[in-house]
Amino acid sequence: MELRKCFFFVIMAGVFLIFCWGQEEKEFRIIQEKGTRIAENPGYPVPASDSPNDIVFTEGLKLGATKGEPLYIFSELISFTVDDKKNIYVLDRREKTVRKFNSSGSYIETFGREGQGPGEFSSPESIQYLPGDYLMIFEGESQKYSQFTTTGKLIKTNRFRKLMFSPYLGLDNGNYLAKHVDRSSDKDVFITGVFNENAELILPLNRLERDPDPPWPAQNDRTSRARRIGEAFSRAVFRHASVIALDDNDNIYFGFSGKYEIKIFQPNGELTRIIRTQLPFLPVDKQDEKNFLENHIPRDLSTWNRMDESFKKEIIDMIRFPDKKPAFISFMPMRDDFLIVLRQGEYGRNALIDIFDPSGRFIIEKKLDFPIIEGLCRGDNFYTKFEDELGNQYIKCYSFKLIRR
Numbered sequence: 001m002e003l004r005k006c007f008f009f010v011i012m013a014g015v016f017l018i019f020c021w022g023q024e025e026k027e028f029r030i031i032q033e034k035g036t037r038i039a040e041n042p043g044y045p046v047p048a049s050d051s052p053n054d055i056v057f058t059e060g061l062k063l064g065a066t067k068g069e070p071l072y073i074f075s076e077l078i079s080f081t082v083d084d085k086k087n088i089y090v091l092d093r094r095e096k097t098v099r100k101f102n103s104s105g106s107y108i109e110t111f112g113r114e115g116q117g118p119g120e121f122s123s124p125e126s127i128q129y130l131p132g133d134y135l136m137i138f139e140g141e142s143q144k145y146s147q148f149t150t151t152g153k154l155i156k157t158n159r160f161r162k163l164m165f166s167p168y169l170g171l172d173n174g175n176y177l178a179k180h181v182d183r184s185s186d187k188d189v190f191i192t193g194v195f196n197e198n199a200e201l202i203l204p205l206n207r208l209e210r211d212p213d214p215p216w217p218a219q220n221d222r223t224s225r226a227r228r229i230g231e232a233f234s235r236a237v238f239r240h241a242s243v244i245a246l247d248d249n250d251n252i253y254f255g256f257s258g259k260y261e262i263k264i265f266q267p268n269g270e271l272t273r274i275i276r277t278q279l280p281f282l283p284v285d286k287q288d289e290k291n292f293l294e295n296h297i298p299r300d301l302s303t304w305n306r307m308d309e310s311f312k313k314e315i316i317d318m319i320r321f322p323d324k325k326p327a328f329i330s331f332m333p334m335r336d337d338f339l340i341v342l343r344q345g346e347y348g349r350n351a352l353i354d355i356f357d358p359s360g361r362f363i364i365e366k367k368l369d370f371p372i373i374e375g376l377c378r379g380d381n382f383y384t385k386f387e388d389e390l391g392n393q394y395i396k397c398y399s400f401k402l403i404r405r
Helices: 002-025 222-236 286-300 309-318
Strands: 029-033 036-041 054-063 078-082 088-092 097-101 107-111 124-130 134-139 144-149 154-159 164-170 176-183 188-195 201-210 242-246 252-256 261-265 271-277 330-333 339-344 352-356 362-367 376-378 381-387 393-403
Touching: 054 362, 054 381, 078 376, 078 381, 088 124, 124 164, 134 164, 144 164, 164 242, 176 242, 201 242, 201 252, 222 286, 222 309, 242 330, 252 330, 286 309, 330 376
Parallel strands: 036 271, 078 124
Antiparallel strands: 029 036, 054 393, 078 088, 088 097, 097 107, 124 134, 134 144, 144 154, 164 176, 176 188, 188 201, 242 252, 252 261, 261 271, 330 339, 339 352, 352 362, 376 381, 381 393
16 A cells, blocks of 8 residues: 555656646746846747737838839839838839838938949949938949938948848948858858958858859750759758848847847847747748749749740759748847747748747737738838739838737
8 A cells, every 4th residue: 555655656746747847848037148148938928917918010001003103113122211200211223212201101302323423323232221310222233332311412332341242231330230251162151240341350140151052054054054043042942041130229139040049239249138939940831832933033033034934844843942941030129129020921921920028038929911021110110011913012011019918
């Protein structure tokens, strides 16, 4: 009898320990490592008892048109930003101009034009608003960046002194965030970090090594060329990448999407916080593959529409999709130190977002009824690009509210 009692107590103790261990794994907790505050989250939201547990978006302004006044018609290649007064600036990459609209969507002015001189653009890629009431326009092919006032007056222009790639972000202190590549005969080394105006690396954020691309096959080697193009797209689809964002105080949010971990640095480069979760990566499904093949390839491969169907099929047959998507696509700092993380929303899929409170606690997971492209927050407004089935581009504005249900 005594043996049975002992056995019963041993079993119960084991069950209790397993239960407690499981509970501990499901708890949100804050730990300290070498002076850095780390928010450890389980794989699902755990809002505090008095925190929001839902977010509601209400669609408002839609900026853009397919006919009528040309000033409201955008090409299929645009970038945008919004200032503190909620004026909207649309960089039309094909027209090589910036158009300014007020918060109601009314046209104000245009600046910039095609060219190589000061205040002119040859290959503009992105536009950014800086809290000091400035705009930065970055160019990839020409490696030029230009700073303007919000009324379109050129302040300065310069060129990168190293080969830089997007993402490009300017800092108030004159430094910038970008990705640099060092090429050698045996390795391509990509370094993402903060650089000064002399292109000297101040703060390395991520280093990635890759074998260099082989030489392009001869023009008449059709199969080899299809394989080379297919391999390039295989590397691009749902790839792991460096993700960067800035909040209104120039704090740097950085993560490499192979792991759900977000590091927050002060403008001086000091690491202050880390956010981690145990969320599983989302699978790549057939709809993802279809959207990529139908929408992404024709846009990225300028000669696609001139290729014959059999060559297109050869390229598509060479593309290999991963089983899983990256941990995240982008970050969007909100006011009061809340943070939106976009986990799904590429290639026409409606967005899946995670929201973290100022402590780094994972409080909301939300599937939206719209996609997010280049999303950003200004006050209680959220802005994103929208593309219809014909490729026409718009800017949409949603008001949002964090609530507790």
